[in-house]
Structure formats: structure tokens, C-alpha cells
Amino acid sequence: MQRTEARCSPSLLAALNHKVHQHLGMDFSGARGGDLLRRLQLLALELQVADLEPWLQQLAFADWDAALVQTLIPAFSVGETYFRRDAEALDWLAVNHLGPLLTRRRQAGQRSLRLWSAGCCTGEEAYSLLFLLDRLLGAERDSWILELLASDINAAFIARAEQSLYGANAFRRNEAAFRNQHFQAEGRLWRVRPAWRGRIRFIQYNLADGLLACPMQGADLILCRNVLMYFSPTRAASVLHRLLGCLDRDGLLLLSAVEAGIATQAGFNGFWAGCNYALNSSAERAPPTLAVVSADAAARQDSSPATTPGVAGGQAPGPRRVEPTVVVDRAWPRVDRVDAGAPSEGFWQQAQRSLDAGEYVTAREALLAYLACTGLSHAQQHQACLLLAHSWADQQRIDEAQDWLQRALSLDPASVMGYWLQALLAQQGGDIPAALLALQKTLYLDPGFILGYFLQARLLRTQGRMRASDKALQVCRQLLDEQDEKALLAQGNGMSCGQLLRLCEQLLEEQHPCPIR
Missing domain, CATH: 3.40.50.150 (Vaccinia Virus protein VP39)
Incomplete structure (x- = not known):
């Protein structure tokens, strides 16, 4: 069945968002309104709703009792977990x-x-x-x-x-x-x-x-x-x-x-x-x-309380979320768009839209079609492979993610984002030496990559290499001192320099606690 986009006025979308925030704690205001609409559209398909727009109107102005909340929960939660996940x-x-x-x-x-x-x-x-x-x-x-x-x-x-x-x-x-x-x-x-x-x-x-x-x-x-x-x-x-x-x-x-x-x-x-x-x-x-407000929240302080849609642990799902602090297991790099001519441009845009909607299969089909286009440069092929790796990583399919990452690195052996993703995948898989090696390459290629030093300090600490961890943390703090506290970190997913500096201070205090007098 082909999905059609519903017409939804800003006032109706605002009413739906108010209901979701009231009962589930999540906020889809502003640019996230489209994500809310997509989730409800998919749920409507599952529920075999014949006429979408009246159904949305009814949801927006109905009293949400426990039964209705349970009917809507599948649109905002997925069961993505496994034994000994962490x-x-x-x-x-x-x-x-x-x-x-x-x-x-x-x-x-x-x-x-x-x-x-x-x-x-x-x-x-x-x-x-x-x-x-x-x-x-x-x-x-x-x-x-x-x-x-x-x-x-x-x-x-x-x-x-x-x-x-x-x-x-x-x-x-x-x-x-x-x-x-x-x-x-x-x-x-x-x-x-x-x-x-x-x-x-x-x-x-x-x-x-x-x-x-x-x-x-x-x-x-x-x-x-x-x-x-x-x-x-x-x-x-x-x-x-x-x-x-x-x-x-x-x-x-x-x-x-x-x-x-x-x-x-x-x-x-x-x-x-x-x-x-x-x-x-x-x-x-x-x-x-010292309280740190994430950039994502600060950007919406003049509207309504905000959150980022997503799920884990049975709450709210979403693959392309903005996270307020450093991610050591799922902070996959952002892949910037590459300009290309038609028809490859259409496939690229389709892939981006599908990933934003969490439609991974459709996104990968579009990316494979993109790679099949003639005339792509190595840089364009590299970014497509990196995005494919990203899509698999978002679904915790590490083997597939590693496969596409290796293809991406073969196309661009000097890819900072490629080695950053490699470090994160290795860390998630528990291979700390491999993660540190990938981080070493990342920082060699980009000595000013602040977030890389912070993750390096934490991984070195898990190995008991406190002196090396201190050195990485010191470099991280020096680079942060050169930045405005409100500035956003590269690959930080909305994290500010001031917030990371606060976390650095906490980590340093744990490594070198003051003696009790």
C-alpha cells in the first residue's frame, strides 16, 4: 500500500503534540512536527484507519484514557534490547x-x-x-x-x-x-x-x-x-x-x-x-x-518543553536523535550531504528523508540506487558507504556496519568521520584496543577534534592507563578553554563546549580525588 501524506494544520499538529507531551512526556514541537505526523500515519496503517484526517482530529481533542494511550504506544516505542546489552x-x-x-x-x-x-x-x-x-x-x-x-x-x-x-x-x-x-x-x-x-x-x-x-x-x-x-x-x-x-x-x-x-x-x-x-x-x-542546558533544549526555550523522539527501554523511539551528552555507544557521525546531479540527487534526498523517518530498508535501497548511478566521484561514493554504515549501526547491526565502513575507508583512507565511527563501533563491541587505535587515527587526521580526546581519556582509564588518560583529558580541556562555552561541539549531537568541560572536571575529580583531611 502506498503511503499518502496527510494534511495537518499547524494548530492540529500543536494540539497533538500537547497530548503526547502531557501523557508520554515527549515533545514534537517545531521541526519535529513532521516526525510526529509520520509516526501517527504508520500507526494508522497498522490499525487500518480508513480516513486519516478525521482520526487525527479525534485524537487531538479526545480525552486520552489508559486504553487509548496503550493503543498509541506502539507509535512511540520499540523493543530494541537484548541480554547483557551493556x-x-x-x-x-x-x-x-x-x-x-x-x-x-x-x-x-x-x-x-x-x-x-x-x-x-x-x-x-x-x-x-x-x-x-x-x-x-x-x-x-x-x-x-x-x-x-x-x-x-x-x-x-x-x-x-x-x-x-x-x-x-x-x-x-x-x-x-x-x-x-x-x-x-x-x-x-x-x-x-x-x-x-x-x-x-x-x-x-x-x-x-x-x-x-x-x-x-x-x-x-x-x-x-x-x-x-x-x-x-x-x-x-x-x-x-x-x-x-x-x-x-x-x-x-x-x-x-x-x-x-x-x-x-x-x-x-x-x-x-x-x-x-x-x-x-x-x-x-x-x-x-554550572547547570548545562543542551543546545537542543535551549533552541526551544521560547516555545515549549522539548525532547528528542527515540526509543529504548520501552519509551519513545527514533533513530536520528539529538543527545545532550557524549555518546559512547550510539553517537554515530553525521554525514553531510554531497551535491550531485539527477538522478543521483533524487536517490540521495530520498535516503536522507527515509533515515530521518527511521525507514532503514527504504533508505538503504535509495543509497544502493545512488551508488549504482554513473559519474559519482570517490568522495560521493565514500559518503554513501558511510551513511550505509551509519544506518546499520543505528539498528545495532555491527557486522553490516563494519562491512560498509571498510568500503568507505577504502574509498577515502583519510576519512576523519570514518575512523571516528570505527572507534565507536569498536568501543560498543568491547574491543578497547581497536577503539583506541581508530581514535589515534582520528586525532592524527584532525588534532582539534575535541570529542575524540574525551572518549580517548575514558577508554584509557578503563585500561588503567591513568597517566595517558590524564594527558588526553588535559588536551581536551585546553581545546575547550579556547572555545565559547555555548558553542556546539563537532559531532556532539547538540552538546555544548561548556557541558563537556563540566564532564571533564567530574572525570578528573574521580581520577584524582582530594584526600580526606
Whole structure:
């Protein structure tokens, strides 16, 4: 079926955006109105809506009850997750938070633990956390009271999580031993073994609804990763306040690395937890002068609270999002457009429109048609291959992304953005030496690439090479001192120089804490 564009007046689009922000916490005002319309169009096709425009009118002015919200949720959420998606976060928690916490509880004679996976999607994160706890407790697991809560706004995701049945796509790290230990085969699917089934309480819960009571008080750990980045700044700050209020005195709130800027913007000082960002229950408020507002939010302060559409953890999806802080796992480089003559120009424009809409298959078809055009220069072919790599990376298809990236680098061995993407892909795959090598090439080709030095400092730190990390961080700060604090960073996805400088200071404080007097 061919999709036709709906006519939607600015006032109608504004009314729809108001409803979405009110009930889901997301903002599609301004230039993002087109994305909102596309999402609703696709949902209308799935629902077999015969007449789109009256349906949009009805949505804009109807009272959104729980049933209607659930009907609309698929337009704003996708189940993009898998087991041990961020193994480093689990390893960090085991060594630096859960392990020491269990020791303190044993010594105090308090054998209980409360944990919450907020935005759990289809349950992979929650089960991974349960497996980790059982490993830490060992033979004494039966003497502990574990309360593990997992919540998501999407009722369909919760139903799938409760079934505890997963396909091969949920096991992308190729950890056969992990899968065989915790799952049993059922045809082509894998179900969580009985020893772990029924031990997680899955509930439907809307984090953006400030009127709902917190489902867990006194939590020792809350995981809320890749969720808040899609809310408007005001709504994200409100959720942060409520989540921190749900923590026990020794509790910890773990965010993704891309949400560090959101915490800073909301006025909280946290700390790096591996490649994630953590806040404790007594997180000190940052001085107002140090609060960093992302460029994306600042650009819309004169309109309405804003966010960037996207999804992870069962909230709001979108592949081309603007993220308020440095991204170490999905900050794929922006590929600038190359002018070309017809018909190649038409294919290029189609690819860009499709990527903006999250239509990856259509985008790749257009890019392949573009590459088939005669008369393309090496630079044009290079950028097409780089964009193909980008499209696969956005979908977590690392092998395909690497394949197209190698083609791009063969066309332009001096591509700064090619090596930057190579570094990010290697980092995401856990190959730190390869990531550092790619960063070395990136910085050789562009010695003024500020964000490269920051990522280099963090990766060197994970290897224990503190002196080299300090040097990279020093260069990063020197370059930042030469910039206006409000200036946007190259490849920073809307991140300001002032915000990165703040993160540099926090990282330096962690590497060289002041001695207690």
C-alpha cells in the first residue's frame, strides 16, 4: 500500500503534540512536527484507519484514557534490547555497588534487597540483573529476600516479559554458556529456566505520569537507562527527582552515559559508573551557574518543553536523535550531504528523508540506487558507504556496519568521520584496543577534534592507563578553554563546549580525588 501524506494544520499538529507531551512526556514541537505526523500515519496503517484526517482530529481533542494511550504506544516505542546489552554496567555494579552493599547488609544482619528496572522493555535487563544477583549470592541466595520490580509503559512488552520466552535476537553477544545456563530451548526459542521464572514482578507503569505513586520505595538500585533522554527537559527533571526520592539511603540510580547531561541540567552532580552515569540518594545539587542546558533544549526555550523522539527501554523511539551528552555507544557521525546531479540527487534526498523517518530498508535501497548511478566521484561514493554504515549501526547491526565502513575507508583512507565511527563501533563491541587505535587515527587526521580526546581519556582509564588518560583529558580541556562555552561541539549531537568541560572536571575529580583531611 502506498503511503499518502496527510494534511495537518499547524494548530492540529500543536494540539497533538500537547497530548503526547502531557501523557508520554515527549515533545514534537517545531521541526519535529513532521516526525510526529509520520509516526501517527504508520500507526494508522497498522490499525487500518480508513480516513486519516478525521482520526487525527479525534485524537487531538479526545480525552486520552489508559486504553487509548496503550493503543498509541506502539507509535512511540520499540523493543530494541537484548541480554547483557551493556555488560560493563553489570560488571561495574557487581564490583562497586551490589557486592559492597551485600557485604554491609550481611554484617548488619539485614538480608534483603530491593531493585527496580524502570523502562524494562521486554525484560532482558531485569532478568540479567536477577542472574547477576544469584551469582553474587551463591549458595546463600535462599536466605535473602530479593524484591525485583520491572516496569514499562508498554503493556505488550510487559506481557512478553512475563512469558520469559525469547528468540535468537535477544542473544547478540554470542554467549552460548550464558544462554545455556539460564535458558532452556523450546523449538527455535529460549525460555528462562524455572529457577528464575516468577521471581520478577512485572508491572505497567508510566514514568512520565507525575500523578502515579512510586511503585517501589527504599530501592537499593534503580536502573533507568536510555529512557529520560526522550522526555522534555522539564519532564525528565521531574522524573529524576521522583526516582531519587524512591532510593534507600545507600541506593543508586543508574542512567546511561547519554543522560549525564540531563542530570547536570536538572541540577544534580553524579559520577561515572563504567560507561554509565550514576546518582545516589543524596546527590548534591550543582550550583545554578554550572547547570548545562543542551543546545537542543535551549533552541526551544521560547516555545515549549522539548525532547528528542527515540526509543529504548520501552519509551519513545527514533533513530536520528539529538543527545545532550557524549555518546559512547550510539553517537554515530553525521554525514553531510554531497551535491550531485539527477538522478543521483533524487536517490540521495530520498535516503536522507527515509533515515530521518527511521525507514532503514527504504533508505538503504535509495543509497544502493545512488551508488549504482554513473559519474559519482570517490568522495560521493565514500559518503554513501558511510551513511550505509551509519544506518546499520543505528539498528545495532555491527557486522553490516563494519562491512560498509571498510568500503568507505577504502574509498577515502583519510576519512576523519570514518575512523571516528570505527572507534565507536569498536568501543560498543568491547574491543578497547581497536577503539583506541581508530581514535589515534582520528586525532592524527584532525588534532582539534575535541570529542575524540574525551572518549580517548575514558577508554584509557578503563585500561588503567591513568597517566595517558590524564594527558588526553588535559588536551581536551585546553581545546575547550579556547572555545565559547555555548558553542556546539563537532559531532556532539547538540552538546555544548561548556557541558563537556563540566564532564571533564567530574572525570578528573574521580581520577584524582582530594584526600580526606
